[in-house]
Amino acid sequence: MIDMSTTAVEYFRGLIESQGVAGLGIRLRAVAPGTPQGDCQLEFCEPGDRRGDEWEIECDGFTLFVEADSAEFLDGANIDFSKDSTGGQLSIKAPKLRGTPPDADASIVERVRYLIDAEVNPKLASHGGHVTLREITADGIVVLQFGGGCHGCGMSEVTLKNGIEKTLREKIPEVTGVRDITDHETGSKPYYSR
Template sequence: MIQISDRAQTHFRRLIEREAVPGMGVRLSAVDPGTPRADARLEFAEPADLAGDEWAVDCEGFTLYIHAASVPWLDGAEIDFVTQATGSQQLTIKAPKIKGEAPGEAASLVERVHWVVENEINPQLASHGGRVAVQEVAADGTVLLRFGGGCQGCGMADVTLKQGIEKTLMGRVPGVTAVRDATDHDRGAAPYIPRDSAA
């Protein structure tokens, strides 16, 4: 079920009235669902733009169409039009299932490690142009990672590993006993902080 606030409905209704296109509605879809890049997209939709298999939600003065394949990813989504502390207004979409759901306790250690790396750790490293990939998850719970991008050859990679990644994995994934770096840092082409300048 998707919730769309009265404020958001009023906002959309005003925009649609301004367009003055008969039958125009709003279409909601999930882009790259189930991945860390997942996002929700809202766009105007004229009747000719619709595929015919969309789910329709009747709103005050217009219809919200949900892309059929996106429905499972957008279940529980909330659309609102909020006023910020600065006085500006912003449309917000909260879709808790769009990036996928964390594997449950019954999932393997490998699945749980991969999920945390892709959905929690890599989005943070991306701000420095970096990323990590899981090379191996050993039977004793040791996780081997390879740094890439700005993290390969970075002078702060050891700190990132010990203070950030290892703490996150050991705190979020029961069964992880240690995290090790399997990266050849000498091959880093564009480190965020060159190793020789990190002191």
């Protein structure tokens, strides 16, 4: 079930009426659902654009179509529109959209991968970089490869030890250290030159 505020219904109805297309609705889909990068996408949906497996939610004056593949991640979502001096702000809060962290009894690989996706890579993205998990050794060493702005970066060792290793060891006791296998000499656009 998706809950939509009265102001959001009015906002969408106004958008649809301004288009002048008979049967026009709004499509809602989840993008990268179940991951820390999960997001929502809204677009107009003409009658000929429908696949036939969407959830149809009748609203006052239009229909909201939720893609079937997105339904489980958008169930329980709240859509609101807050009016302000610049027009307003649309917000969608979907508690299931980004999935949930793995349980404490999940494998070390699942927990490390989730932490990299949820905490490490979003921070590195501000510098145009990212890390990829390559392996976890039997003695708990997490082997990573840097990419993007971190590939060839002069600060990669500091990022590895003071950022990534510290975060992983604090949150996952089985992690004993980290190792970088990146060939930093081949980095083409490092955030900080070596």
